[in-house]
Amino acid sequence: MKKKFKEFTDKVSSGLKQEYQETKDIPMHIKNGSYKEAGQQAADIGKMAFIVSIWILPAGAIISGLIMKFFDSIFASFSSL
Numbered sequence: 001m002k003k004k005f006k007e008f009t010d011k012v013s014s015g016l017k018q019e020y021q022e023t024k025d026i027p028m029h030i031k032n033g034s035y036k037e038a039g040q041q042a043a044d045i046g047k048m049a050f051i052v053s054i055w056i057l058p059a060g061a062i063i064s065g066l067i068m069k070f071f072d073s074i075f076a077s078f079s080s081l
Contacts, residue, residue: 019044 022041029038054064 019048 023045026038026041029035029041051064051068054060054067057063
């Protein structure tokens with residue numbers, strides 16, 4: 001159980017580090033005229049804000065996991081913007 005938790009936290013940590021770096025690059029994308037990449041990153045920020053807001057609710061971790069599993073097409077549509 002500890003090993004699985006450690007693997008999970010490592011994946012989350014590396015994902016958060018990657019998102020942080022990509023978020024820092026938004027002004028550079030806008031300056032270079034890469035509006036599509038900047039828009040995709042802004043959509044990622046919106047998705048993260050949605051999931052974090054669900055975590056505030058009681059049993060939010062379970063609810064957000066179900067949403068991500070069953071409504072993956074919704075999140076995929078955000079990245080196509």
